[in-house]
Amino acid sequence: MHPPKNVVGAVGSAPGARVRLGNRWHAEGAYVYQQDAEESESANNVKGLDALFGGHGKRERFGILGHPSYNGGFPSVPPGGLIKELTLSLENELLAQRFRRTHELEALGHRPYGSRFDYTHTVPQLWKEHGEKNAEALEATKIAARVCGRIQSIRGKGKAGFMHIEHCGEKLQVYVKIDLLSEDGFKLYQLLDIGDTIGVEGTLFRTRTGEFSIQAAKLTFLSKTLLSMPEKFHGLEDVETRVRQRYLDLIANLDVRKTFVARAKVVQSLRRQLDERGFIEVETPMMQPLYGGAAARPFVTHHNTLDLDLYLRIAPELYLKRLIVGGMDRVYEINRNFRNEGISIQHNPEFTMLEFYQAFTDYEGLMDFTVELLRQTAIDVTGGTTVQFGDHTLDFSNIRRFTMREAVLEFWPGDNKPSMENLQDAEWVKARGGKHTPGESLVELFERYVEKNLIQPTIIYEYPVEVSPLSMRNRRDPAFVDRFEIFCAGMEIGNAYTELNDPNEQRKRFEQQLGMKERGDEEAHQMDEDYVRALCYGMPPTAGEGIGIDRLTMLLTNSRSIRDVILFPLLRPEGEIHIASLLRSVEADAPSGV
């Protein structure tokens, strides 16, 4: 017959005791069980319990799942009742095993946690300095090194073995041989688990199969892993786990680190380019009594002492322009914005934006600057001006420019293309776009037909005034403003315009927004009187721009989702983790005298 995993018989209980089974459940009440004499396989489970929890006198602290037909659920198993399944969590078992191993390490004279290790090289440094040398050169010079890292793999060979350790994103093979280590050193090697962090002192060499490696003369134990690492071949693929436990993602998938290094380079490059041009980096409030600078719904928070509701900023724009009024001609800020909107492959509720403002220029000046800024950033991050993104090769050295109306004509689907005269006809545009105003309708047509087709970096300019409450009107055509956006891979990555600096005009725009708000537009601007007051002191002609750092990073790292470029994107909470009680139970069952 099929080996049963059942243990039969529950006798006695100790009500009030707190028990755990597996890694999920606990219940009031505890049970002593006995194995069914007829089911010999069940004895394995009992033995397993003994081995795991230290045996005698401990068992009664562990619960057993009751058979539903008797009690409708845990924990009211009647004495002698049928017990469905005795489950021991594997995770629990592994954890207990490794927890015990910390004591074995201590018995050998090692600290399972906390030793300092002064390495002579990081692994990448070692590769850079010596990784090209051939076997003879390495043999002749016997270069000594101390390196450290997390164990990625172990291949034991009896009295010798190989490991790969990883440090700073790169791996190095370690060769251990009993002859070359002290007896205790080899014992330590035998206690190592994948995921432990160790230090290695030894000499560099090349193995018979040609791999650059270090031959260990001494191992130092540095940090113990209690949980098992993801599988070595496939790595960690579950998207949810990768994002929730980013640390594990970084351990298991070394390329993830490269993405975030690239992200740091994006910020570095932009910062350097702005600094070189005399821009001053500033920080403006993230908690604002009024929100503005973009069309979005805000998050609300509260300051207790002032008893004041505050908004997490949706944009720093209005503060940065106050600084322009104050004579800080060139300012920029790189920081988070918060928008209480949906989450998608391109949207995270908090995202990073560069905003910069330059006095005495206009949007055309910024267009030229932007072209250079993006080109140079691509070079700084990837080494060239073309980058692979999915099936496309994006070329940052050749950025096209269309007016919005030209783009709508250019990308209009099918043969029945409208004429420029059609697009200049307010009624025609309203009829096709279906919005209240011609401007909003034109944007609707743009978003419907054009946006997703803008794969190569492209500048779109001449925006309708209705969707641009902070931009300066075009002098020739007051229905439009002096504004452009940058698109790439179907995404908007930047937005820039000549700033509206006429206070009375700004007052009217705010009032127009208030009207929209009354009609139910939750994203319309609030009236910001202090901002209008600042403009009343006179703001020099200015142009400003915002560039989405997350999206730009996506482009330069070939990442399809914004979650791939944000270390900890917003997720729903995952529920109980139970690691604390797991550790508690493992510690309680560890041998005393620790």
Place this chain on the structure above:
RNA sequence: GGGCGCGUAGCUCAAUUGGCAGAGCAACUGACUCUUAAUCAGUAGGUUGAAGGUUCGAUUCCUUCCGCGCUCACCA
């Protein structure tokens, strides 16, 4: 928020029409002194996301809930 899909061992995945839940890696025991997805022999590991329903019997069918993904809406 709407629609579609997914959730099985620590990880990566199977499971025929509804019929005894399996494999590889990781772990444990043993062998192996240049391996590299090491190999060989053995062992253990599961409330099949949760609760309920249908059924003699549910990983499988139904309902609800939780989490995730894709997509639409909103937005950058």
